[in-house]
Amino acid sequence: MIQTAVLGYGTVGSGVVEVLETNKESIEKRAGEAIGIKYVLDLRDFPGNPVEDILVHDYEIILKDPEVQIIAEVMGGVEPAYTFTKRALEAGKSVCTSNKELVAEHGLELMELAKKKKVNYMFEASCGGGIPIIRALNSSLTADEIDRISGILNGTTNFILTEMAESGADFDAVLKQAQELGYAERNPEADVEGYDACRKIAILSSLAFGAHVKYRDIYTEGITKITAEDMKYAKELGMTIKLLADSKRDGERFSAMVCPVMLGKDSPLYSVNGVFNAVFVHGNVLGDAMFYGSGAGKLPTASAVAGDMVDCAKHLGKTVMMNWSNRELEQVDRKEVTHPFFVRIQGNREERLPEVLETFANSKVVTVPELTGEFGFVTECISEAEFEEKAAKLEGVLGRIRIRA
Numbered sequence: 001m002i003q004t005a006v007l008g009y010g011t012v013g014s015g016v017v018e019v020l021e022t023n024k025e026s027i028e029k030r031a032g033e034a035i036g037i038k039y040v041l042d043l044r045d046f047p048g049n050p051v052e053d054i055l056v057h058d059y060e061i062i063l064k065d066p067e068v069q070i071i072a073e074v075m076g077g078v079e080p081a082y083t084f085t086k087r088a089l090e091a092g093k094s095v096c097t098s099n100k101e102l103v104a105e106h107g108l109e110l111m112e113l114a115k116k117k118k119v120n121y122m123f124e125a126s127c128g129g130g131i132p133i134i135r136a137l138n139s140s141l142t143a144d145e146i147d148r149i150s151g152i153l154n155g156t157t158n159f160i161l162t163e164m165a166e167s168g169a170d171f172d173a174v175l176k177q178a179q180e181l182g183y184a185e186r187n188p189e190a191d192v193e194g195y196d197a198c199r200k201i202a203i204l205s206s207l208a209f210g211a212h213v214k215y216r217d218i219y220t221e222g223i224t225k226i227t228a229e230d231m232k233y234a235k236e237l238g239m240t241i242k243l244l245a246d247s248k249r250d251g252e253r254f255s256a257m258v259c260p261v262m263l264g265k266d267s268p269l270y271s272v273n274g275v276f277n278a279v280f281v282h283g284n285v286l287g288d289a290m291f292y293g294s295g296a297g298k299l300p301t302a303s304a305v306a307g308d309m310v311d312c313a314k315h316l317g318k319t320v321m322m323n324w325s326n327r328e329l330e331q332v333d334r335k336e337v338t339h340p341f342f343v344r345i346q347g348n349r350e351e352r353l354p355e356v357l358e359t360f361a362n363s364k365v366v367t368v369p370e371l372t373g374e375f376g377f378v379t380e381c382i383s384e385a386e387f388e389e390k391a392a393k394l395e396g397v398l399g400r401i402r403i404r405a
Contacts, residue, residue: 002031002313003067005039007059007084008075009051012098012125013040015302016072017051020309027306031313038068059084063091070312072305073097082106089113089121094316096308098125098301104199104215108206108324115319122308122320127200128153130300131293132307133279137207138322144283146208150246153200155275155295156184156191157223157243161260162273165240170228183275193222194243194258201245204279205256209249210323213256219334221259230401232368233342233376239264242272244404255332262342262403335385340403342366342378346396349375359390374398 004020006013017037020027028034039062040051059080062068071088073095075081081102085095089110097103102110103123114121124134128151137146152158156178163174175192178184190196202215223243234241239262247256263270268290272278277295282288294300311320343360345352349367356377357363366376379387391397 001034001036002069002316003036003038003065004070004072004309005041005062005068006037006072006074007041007062007081008073009040009042009044009046009055010074010076011298012074012301012305013042013072014051015298016074016305016309019299019302019306023306027310031310033313035070035309035313038065063087063093068093069316070094070096070309072309073099073102074305075099076101078102078105085110085121086113089117089119092117092119094120094122094312096120096122096125096305096312098123098305100126100196100199100203104202107203108212108326111322111324118317118319120312120315120320122311123203124308125301125304127203128277128279128291129155129293129295129297130303131277131279131291131295132304133204133281133291134207135307135311136291137204137281138320141281141283141286141289142323144285146281146283147250148246148248148282149201149204149208149279150244150269151201151204151279152242152269152272152277153197153245153279153295154191154194154243155277155297156188157194157197158272158277158295159183159275160192161223161226161241161243164226164228165231165234168228168231171224171226192224194220195222197243197245198258201247201256201258205247205249205254206324207322208247208281209254209329210325211254211327211329212325213247213254213329217331218256218258220257223260225399226260226401227399229344229368229371229374230399232371233344233366234262236366236368237262237342237378239403240270241401242269244269246404249329250332253330253332255334255337257334257337260401262401267404335388336383338381338383340379340381341387342376342401342403343391344374344376344398344400345394346374346398348373355394359393378403
């Protein structure tokens with residue numbers, strides 16, 4: 001039997017224990033040997049819970065036990081997860097994680113350490129919950145040159161935007177609903193400000209492009225400024241609003257951005273609603289492919305962690321190679337990136353239209369009958385720099401949203 005340990009018995013940790021127990025027979029067949037959980041580490045006690053018999057509070061017990069070969073780190077946060085992971089790898093134990101903060105911050109370093117020690121550091125669950133996108137990038141798509149990867153990578157924001165579009169409610173009301181349903185944290189900043197999606201697209205870009213993409217360098221904008229009025233304009237245009245994480249490579253240069261965008265019905269991401277996630281990949285041989293599924297939740301995420309544990313069990317003493325290197329690509333300045341923009345502006349349409357068209361030539365005007373004292377327009381495809389320069393000349397701009405085909 002291959003012995004393992006689980007660090008953290010919260011939502012995901014308890015899910016990992018459940019998955020390994022529920023599917024133990026099929027997991028044994030796939031791993032070639034039974035996988036057992038020898039320890040669960042947590043600061044809390046769980047009286048009456050079956051895990052009580054294997055619960056420990058001291059990490060040193062796990063670290064010093066030579067029988068433990070694989071560790072599932074599902075604690076979250078950078079510390080103490082980073083220290084625990086690094087020490088486990090140094091001790092010759094493989095580590096699987098759902099911790100996107102840690103992977104985005106120290107993933108390259110930890111993979112290099114794992115390779116040196118002939119063990120594995122795997123993180124399928126860090127991006128997209130139960131969607132097997134990392135394994136696809138690392139195996140099925142290795143014959144392709146991936147030049148674009150984009151997607152809806154955060155279930156909380158996608159639920160909020162879907163509800164706003166369907167109910168007509170404003171952001172604050174839907175956020176409260178999401179918190180009551182357990183889809184949003186009490187402090188939702190990492191989700192609604194786009195930080196979670198930013199870390200995920202940095203990880204996926206690094207693997208897709210075979211380079212090191214730093215999440216801190218990616219322009220990130222959340223959904224807190226999206227209004228019920230924006231949703232009405234989107235509907236009028238036959239579009240929807242999503243928080244899109246997008247990364248494109250052109251030779252040795254790349255551009256990446258996380259921000260709300262308007263998507264048309266031709267986009268494969270248009271119909272991705274609720275807490276679901278989707279990742280769109282374009283390769284020079286494959287063409288277009290999309291991976292879709294539950295992006296969060298106890299069991300989908302736990303399933304991905306358990307899948308990595310099985311992979312580690314099948315490769316004991318051998319490192320599974322990943323296409324993430326310390327090579328850095330040149331990042332395109334955000335202000336050079338081009339797309340159309342949707343703009344809301346105060347005032348009477350007839351009075352202000354000449355001014356708008358003089359500033360943004362060939363723009364398409366959009367009106368929503370029930371919204372008075374304002375109107376909208378869609379610009380031509382222009383650079384971020386040009387848009388900012390021209391928008392500064394107009395008074396009463398209420399907001400702007402980028403448009404993606």
